[in-house]
Amino acid sequence: MKIYTREKFLELPAGTLYATGALVVFEGLFVKGETIRNAEGKAIDWSCRDLTMIASEDTGDMLSRFNDMAENGASYPLEDSYGREGRFDDSDIFLVYEPADIREMIAVFQEAAGDGPRA
Incomplete structure (x- = not known):
């Protein structure tokens, strides 16, 4: 694993798997999507997939489902x-x-999914 600042992280490719937080305490599991750039081409944000989020129609539905x-x-x-x-x-x-x-x-997930013991 490697730690990146926001500036360096913005340049990583879509598909990057990551967590956020502070030194020693990281949370969540995310997949980085495409980097979003301003009109001048500067990286300013990105899309991401939160692997700790449930499927829902909107915020109200999400809260209802978590409850x-x-x-x-x-x-x-x-x-x-x-x-x-x-x-x-x-x-x-x-x-x-x-x-x-x-x-x-992947090996841990396969074991957790019941696909047999780890080799």
């Missing part, structure tokens, strides 16, 4: 769309997973 999960044990699928990151905080740092880390995660 349904917490109160009634309901289950909803993973969100499959990208949205704009939109924080614009130059002090943000990003923990970026490298190919070896992702292969390790």
Whole structure:
């Protein structure tokens, strides 16, 4: 894994797997989408897919579904769309997973999905 500043992170390619936070305490699991540039071509933001978000129609539906999960044990699928990151905080740092880390995660996910013990 490697830590990037916001400025350097903006230049990473779509498909980059990452978490956000502060040194030692990172949260979430996201996939970086396309970098968004202003009219002059400067990278200013990006789209991302939040791998901790459930599928929903809108914010009200999302809140209702999370409450349904917490109160009634309901289950909803993973969100499959990208949205704009939109924080614009130059002090943000990003923990970026490298190919070896992702292969390790795949092995862990396969085991968790019931696809047999890890080799």
